[in-house]
Amino acid sequence: MKADLHLHTCASDGTWRPEELIQNIISAGIGLFAVTDHDSVESIPAVSSLAEKNRLNYIRGVEISTTENGRIFHILGYNIDPENSALNEVLMLNRNSLETRNKKSIEILRERGYPVSPDEYLLYENNPERGGWKALNYAIDKGVCRTYREFFQLFGNREIGMSIDGCVTPGVAISAIKEAGGISVLAHPGSGIYGDNPAESIKLAFDKGIEGVECFHPENNAETTEYSVGFCRRKGLYITGGSDCHGTFVKERWLGKPDVRVAQLSLWDI
Template identity: 40%
Template sequence: MSVRADLHIHTTASDGTWTPAELIAEAQKQQLGLIAVTDHDSVANVAEAMTLAAAAGITLLPAAEICSTKEDLSFHILGYGIDIHNKQLLELMQHNEALLEQKDVDSIHLLARDGWPVDEAEFARYTYDRHRGGWRALAYLIDKGLCTGVSDFFQRIFTPEHDLGFPEFPAISEVITAIHAAGGAALCAHAASGFHGPGLEHVLDILRTEKFDGFECYHSNHSEEGTQRLLQHCKKHGLLISGGSDCHGTFVPGRRLGQPLVTADMLRLDGLLPQDVK
C-alpha cells in the first residue's frame, strides 16, 4: 500500500492544540508516512516538527496556510515546499497575523458596544493556554461563559449582525507570488467546503484567473461529489493535487488526523516530495 498522507494539519503555532512532539506521536499512531504542518500564517513549529518527523521516519513537507481575500470572500492558500526563512513570505504572514490579532481586539470592542458583558481593559490583559486551540477572543468569550465553542462562535457571534467578519487580507495573486518566491507551490485549500459560501462552481469561477498550482481535492469537509469535481478540474488543467484532514488536534470536533484516507499515490505534488515517497 502507498504511504498514508495528511497534508493539512494545525498545531499550537496557530489554532491547533498539539505541539510538534504531540503531533508526531499522533502521526505515528495513525501510521502516517507523509505529513505537512500547515499553520495559519505561521511556520513557527515547522522546523521542530521536521526534526522530530525525520527521527520518526516520517516525511514532513514544510508548509503554511495563508489567508487571502477576493470579492469579500476569504480564501486559504496552502504553500507547500516553502523556504520557511524566506523574508518576503515571512513578512506577508506577519502582516496577516497582525490583522488577526487586531480583529480579536475589534471583536471585543464591537461586542461591548452592543451591550455584551465583556470588558476591553480586561481583554487587553487576558492571556490563554495555546494548548486549548483557537484564538484569544474565542478563549476569552468561552471563559466568560458567553460562547460554548468554535461552532457557536461562528454561528451566533462572528456574524454581520455584529459587524464582525474576516479582515481584508492580501490579494490571492500577492500570496501566490510570495509562496513562489519562497520556492513553494500554491494550492487552494478546501474549495469544496462550506467555508467560502457560494458553492464550488461559483468558487471555481471566481478563481478562474488566479495562478494556482493546484487544489486541495481531499478534505474532511468535502463531499465525494466535491472531491471528484476538483480532481476532474485538476486533471483537466494539469494542476497539483493535495489532501488532508485539516485536523486542529482536539480543537475542531469531527476532524481526525489521517481522515479522509489519503495515500501518496492519490496526490500529484511534482517536484515537492523526495523520490522515495510513494
Template identity: 35%
Template sequence: MGKADLHAHTTASDGLFTPSQLVQHAQSLGIQAVAITDHDTVSGIAEGLEAGKKLGIQVIPGVELSTLWNGKEIHMLGYYIQFDNENFRTLLMKQRNTRKLRNEMMIRKLNELGISISLEEVNQKKKSSSKELNVGRPHIAEVLIEKGIVGSMNEAFDKYLGKDGLAYITPERISPFEAIDLVKQNGGVTVLAHPGLYQQDDLIPQLVQHGLIGIEVNHPDHTAEDRKRYQEIATKYQLITTAGSDFHGERQGSMYHAELGTCTVDISQVAALQKKSGSNK
C-alpha cells in the same frame, strides 16, 4: 502505499499540539506524512522537521495564508516554502498583524452584542511560549465556551465567529493571487484550501491561470457533493488533488474540524507537490 494528511495546525498558530506532538500523533495513527500548515506563520516547521527525522515521519513544510476576495475570506495552502527566508517571515508578520486586528474587531462586535470578553482573555489561551502571539478564532471560541455563552466549538462558529456569524468581520488582506505570488517567490506551490466553504468556484479558473497547482478536494467540512465537484474541477484543470483534516485538536470536548488522519491522500501526492515545487527537501 502510505497516507498523508496535508492540512494540520500546531501551537505555532491555533492548534493545541506542539509541532513535535503533532508528528508523534501522526506516527501513532499510522500516518506516514503530515504537512504543518499554521496560519500565517512558519515558526513551527523546524521543530516539526526535527521530530519527523527522529520518528521516520515525512513532514511537509507549509503555511495557510488568509486572503480576501470580493469581501470573502479565502485560504491558500503553500507547500515546500523556504520557511527560513527572513523576507518571507517579515511578510508573514504583516499577515499576523492583520489577524490581530481581526480579533480586536470581532471582540468589539461581541461586546456590542452584550458579551463580556476581552483580548487579554483570548490571548491567554495561546498554548505556545513562542514570541509570536498568533491567536485565532478557536481561541475566542474557547473563551466563549468557558463563559457558558456557547456549548461547543461548532456553536461558537455557527452563531458568532463563522462567516455567517453575528460577530464575523474581516479586515482588508492580500488577495489569493498575491498569496500565489508570495508562495512562488519563496520556492513553494499553492493549493486552494477547503473550496467548499466558499462556494466561489468561478474564482478557481482565474487562480489556475495565475499559478494554482492544486485543490483540497477532501476536507472534513466538504459534503460528498463537494468532493465530487472538486474532483471533477481538478481533473478539468489538471490540478493536484489533496486532502487534509485541518486538525487543530480538541477544545472543551469539541474537535475543531476533525481528528488528524480523517482526510488523507496517498503519499504519492506528496511527491507530486514536491516535484512541482522543484524542492529537494
C-alpha cells in the same frame, strides 16, 4: 502510503505541540504529512527535526488567509522556505489583521452588553494549547459562548465573526509562496466559507494563479472531490488532500480522515 497534508499545531489554532502531533502521526500510520498552520511557520523547525528523527516523510507548509472583493480563499503553501522575507511579511500582516479583528470582536460584544472588557482582554494570557485564538478563549472564559461555532454565530459569520478585510489578497499570498520556493494550493474547496459553488471557487482561484487544489478534505463531498480531481487533471495541477486536523479543537476533523493515499495525489516535485 497514507498521507495527510493539512495539519495544524498550537502555533496557530490547533491544540497539539509538535511532539504530540508526531506521536499521533506515528500511531495513525501516516507516512507522508505536512503541517500547515494558519499564517505561521513557527512550528516548522521543531516538526522538521522530529520528522527526521522518526524517519517520517515531511513537507514544510503554511495556510494563508486571503480575501478579495468580499470573497475568502485559504491558500496552502507547500515546500516553502520558512525564512523567506516576502513570505514572513505576508504572514505578519495577516497575524496583525487577526489581532485587530480580535480586539474589534471584543469591543462589539461589550457594546452588546456582554460581560467583557477591552482592557481586560489586552491583559488576558491565552494558552495556545487550548486551540482556537485569543478572543475566542477569552469569550469562553467570560461565559459568552462555549464553542467556536457559537462565537461565530454571535456575529452571523462563520469565518471570523466580522469582516475579514485586512488579510492579503490571493494574488499576494500566491506570489509570496512562489517567492519562498513553494507551491500554492486552494484549500478545502467544499468549505462553506467559500459559498455554495465549489466549482466557481476553484475556477476563480485558478485564474488568480493557484497551482493545485486540495481535492480530498472532510468538507469536500463526493461531487466536489470528483470535480476538483478532474479539474486538476485537465489543467495539469497538483492534487493534494488532508484532514485539516486541529487536534481536539475541531473534533470532527481527525488525523488521517479522509483516508488519503499518496497514489491518489499528484505531488510531483513537492
